[in-house]
Amino acid sequence: MRIAGIELRWVRLPLVTPFRTSRYTEEWKYALLIRVRTEEGAIGWGECVAMRVDVYSPETIDDAARALRETLIPMVLELPDVTAEKAKEALAQVEGHPMAKAALEMALLDAQLRLIGRSLAAHLGAVRPAVKAGVSVGIMSEKELIDTVLRYRFEEHYQRIKLKIEPGWDVEPVHLVRELLGADALLQVDGNGAYRLEDAGHLAELDRYDLLMIEQPLAADDLDGHAALARKLKTPICLDEPITCTADAIRAIDRGAAAIINIKPGRVGGYLEAKEIHRVCAARGVPVWVGGMVETGLGRAANVALAALPHFTIVGDLSASERFFTQDITPPIVVGTDGLIRVPDKPGIGVEPDMTVLARPEITDHVEQIPIPAQVLAVGRAR
Numbered sequence: 001m002r003i004a005g006i007e008l009r010w011v012r013l014p015l016v017t018p019f020r021t022s023r024y025t026e027e028w029k030y031a032l033l034i035r036v037r038t039e040e041g042a043i044g045w046g047e048c049v050a051m052r053v054d055v056y057s058p059e060t061i062d063d064a065a066r067a068l069r070e071t072l073i074p075m076v077l078e079l080p081d082v083t084a085e086k087a088k089e090a091l092a093q094v095e096g097h098p099m100a101k102a103a104l105e106m107a108l109l110d111a112q113l114r115l116i117g118r119s120l121a122a123h124l125g126a127v128r129p130a131v132k133a134g135v136s137v138g139i140m141s142e143k144e145l146i147d148t149v150l151r152y153r154f155e156e157h158y159q160r161i162k163l164k165i166e167p168g169w170d171v172e173p174v175h176l177v178r179e180l181l182g183a184d185a186l187l188q189v190d191g192n193g194a195y196r197l198e199d200a201g202h203l204a205e206l207d208r209y210d211l212l213m214i215e216q217p218l219a220a221d222d223l224d225g226h227a228a229l230a231r232k233l234k235t236p237i238c239l240d241e242p243i244t245c246t247a248d249a250i251r252a253i254d255r256g257a258a259a260i261i262n263i264k265p266g267r268v269g270g271y272l273e274a275k276e277i278h279r280v281c282a283a284r285g286v287p288v289w290v291g292g293m294v295e296t297g298l299g300r301a302a303n304v305a306l307a308a309l310p311h312f313t314i315v316g317d318l319s320a321s322e323r324f325f326t327q328d329i330t331p332p333i334v335v336g337t338d339g340l341i342r343v344p345d346k347p348g349i350g351v352e353p354d355m356t357v358l359a360r361p362e363i364t365d366h367v368e369q370i371p372i373p374a375q376v377l378a379v380g381r382a383r
């Protein structure tokens with residue numbers, strides 16, 4: 001492919017309710033979208049999952065936009081023939097910025113797969129037509145928790161519930177939700193790094209609730225701490241924040257710090273790297289699941305495609321658009337009464353933004369055209 005135009009678009013959507021974790025309360029979803037237009041006439045969309053503030057990872061939206069504008073996009077524009085695979089290889093020279101790289105790769109994949117009429121799911125190696133829906137539940141009052149969890153489980157058909165926890169909000173909400181949902185319900189927790197190894201005795205109280213896992217109890221960089229904690233708990237430990245590439249995943253597994261891995265395409269630098277982590281985890285017998293970053297319908301659709309790969313045996317953070325948004329920027333992603341989300345099978349990521357929605361000034365803050373160097377356009381014209 002040859003790139004004819006690239007734009008960055010800053011969008012924001014109000015959340016249906018604030019989403020509170022041990023780190024931060026989000027009331028708005030901010031996303032940086034990338035739209036690629038190719039000489040061949042394809043359009044591709046990518047979504048960057050970096051947040052406005054650096055509480056989850058060091059990469060913010062503004063960091064990602066700068067890296068895209070100054071480094072990543074210019075490098076891709078220098079490639080004689082652009083594909084997502086070649087872009088990934090070229091961008092491996094650049095340190096950091098997994099979320100910016102992932103967004104650019106997603107836009108390129110979308111465009112190149114539309115050109116050949118192939119879905120992202122087929123390209124990645126999907127084996128399922130639908131995936132189980134799971135939902136992440138923020139920190140809230142007990143009364144709100146009861147209403148929310150009952151609605152997600154019995155009215156909205158979610159097959160797995162994840163509770164955000166922090167010191168002071170852990171054993172009690174887990175006890176309450178286990179009572180509400182019964183022994184068979186799939187239940188797990190996510191600490192987002194809020195605990196210390198000294199809390200092991202307290203966290204062991206969670207062992208009696210038959211949780212699928214405890215996600216990221218300790219600080220992101222504390223692999224040894226997680227390995228030590230794993231020896232004190234029955235509940236398996238899953239890592240999220242520190243796994244930014246395949247090498248990180250292998251290191252965490254080899255050190256005994258992760259029995260399960262949450263794979264987020266944005267956090268690991270893209271869908272192609274996510275597929276590679278899925279492969280090495282399958283080879284090592286480590287279960288994986290697809291995590292979420294409160295994506296719009298664009299990233300949400302692509303995450304569902306990824307989750308259709310064979311070794312994604314655990315239910316992911318894959319929820320309906322209406323879990324977070326009253327108005328998504330794409331046709332809404334929905335959960336069926338069977339608790340499943342259909343894997344998109346149309347070319348590329350299989351969904352497109354509704355331009356009349358995106359055009360609303362309360363949704364798109366601004367759009368930036370990335371200049372395409374004259375020599376790139378000239379070569380394109382000469383063909």
Ligand code: OSB
Nearest residue numbers: 056136192291292293294295317
């Ligand atoms: O830790 O998994 C997390 C959202 C933003 C940042 C970090 C996390 C989350 C979630 C939301 O838990 C998952 C979702 O998108 O449904």
Ligand code: MG
Nearest residue numbers: 190215216240
């Ligand atoms: Mg997490």
